[in-house]
Amino acid sequence: MKKLAMGIDIGGTNTAFGLVDEEGTIFCESAISTERYKKFDDYEAYVKTLCESMKALISSVSFDFELIGIGIGAPNANYHKGTIETPANLWKFRDDEPNPDESRRMFYFVDDVKKYFPGVEVLITNDANAAAIGEGVFGNAKGMDDYVVITLGTGLGSGIVSNGEMIYGHDGFAGEYGHIMVDSRATGRECGCGRRGCLEAYASATGIKRTAFELMAKMNCDSELRDTPYSKFEAVMLSMAADKGDAIAKEAFRYTGEVLGKALADLVATTSPKAIILFGGLAKAGKHIFEPTKWYMEENMLATFKNKVDLLPSGIEGENAAILGSSALIWQKQQKK
């Protein structure tokens, strides 16, 4: 019988899910709102709606198949424990709640989904790890035992694979490469984590936007970028401006590539991957981001590793990359059986 795995991508706005076969074909997909259930008390209703919607999707398939498992990618997810822990944008306390105890926001997501799907394997990991497993099973890291996926979205996430295994670390939270410190001075950029100078404050869609605004202050040249306020500014505008030769946009990419390239040279010295895959919104800027990143990575590389590591685009990226990545959690385990 045909085997299919369910992949679920939990985002702050929507939760998308779909049924995927071992070739990476998505047979059908659907989505529910995550935002509608953003309060702490909405969590149970969210799980119920999600599971019932998945059951409806499963019923809609016109042929017989075996559901071999459910893979989930979510922010702050812990593979070892099957939990989502104190996520920044999900199931939050009400603003007027007195002294909310953040430690209560520990959601046993895998167990809760299993209640609706008894006997089905359910696995969860964070979005960057899911992307990394997706690249390994379906994308540009197929057949590699040692590689890294860097997701360049609102923040910078990383999934590090060594000896053919995802590095989850002792507590299940490894791979927070966005929070290595690249500027430890008091003037380092504030990071969402509460510290300063983290890599993701520079190398991410948000990071390059911050750089562009610094450059508008620093440089005197004309630029169409000066017509958009910070609150409306999106990183994709920098790609479009760079295509047209805008000096601020070009310098913003160069600087971002410098910070990211240096950080990747350090990561290579640490884990020596065969390839590093850049994934996510900012990676779509193509040569604008790849060229300076590659140049600074090689420039700062220990001689042993020079010209050995490929810097690659995603091989699964598209609207459904996150569903593919989450389903790959299940397919990867299947391949190892």
Add this chain to the structure above:
Amino acid sequence: MKKLAMGIDIGGTNTAFGLVDEEGTIFCESAISTERYKKFDDYEAYVKTLCESMKALISSVSFDFELIGIGIGAPNANYHKGTIETPANLWKFRDDEPNPDESRRMFYFVDDVKKYFPGVEVLITNDANAAAIGEGVFGNAKGMDDYVVITLGTGLGSGIVSNGEMIYGHDGFAGEYGHIMVDSRATGRECGCGRRGCLEAYASATGIKRTAFELMAKMNCDSELRDTPYSKFEAVMLSMAADKGDAIAKEAFRYTGEVLGKALADLVATTSPKAIILFGGLAKAGKHIFEPTKWYMEENMLATFKNKVDLLPSGIEGENAAILGSSALIWQKQQKK
């Protein structure tokens, strides 16, 4: 029959080797000079002398035993290929040799030893990885699947274990954490690798000595450290001075701990180990180095990881730690069978 593994530690001055049982007891040991064979053309004679000396040691054992393998720790060793590649201080070209081709200094050490011990398993890895495996099999990382060993000697080496496996990386050279860049400015300290600002130029026995000399220039206080020239200065003098409250020595340890602690916080964000073990000469300074390192590591840690990671001393350190570590390469494989 009793099983024993041979552990070999190849240093620039001597090569020590010994027979080790599964409890980590060294039954007998011996050594030959490495320095005597430091020329490129001496390599074959070195291997012959080493292997014949090992055979003599084996013959000297008064009871019957099975030699289950030979584990080797050496600088620039590659686990995957069984090689020692362009080592800085071993089997060098003569100074008057015209245009020596460094790529010829690729020594197939495992194969060469096997010629003398046909049928015996021979494994090689670099010294820091051997120390890490030694801690896992016999020392303070026993039973851990995710841990890091940092060796603080002349340089800074690292062995990173995740999912119970040493991270060798794609090319077998992973774990060069001494060469992450902690100061990318043009004023960063020159490193032996030819670049500037590498971690080991600050956090190592040599690094803290460099710091002490910077501080002698910067600070005005009296200090007995001022009586020793750079060429005669050893890091252990800083421990002794710090014990007596010397202000320069204390500041040198604080600064070294700051640089190392920050770098370890980044390593925790990357691989999330259960423990980090400080190994080697500088680690013997005890609280002088552990206290500031721990403080700055926690201070710079992403909240997720705070107060979760143990900073531990070596559990095998002593004169024979390197023999134990190398033999552990064999014992580790035995345990997995």
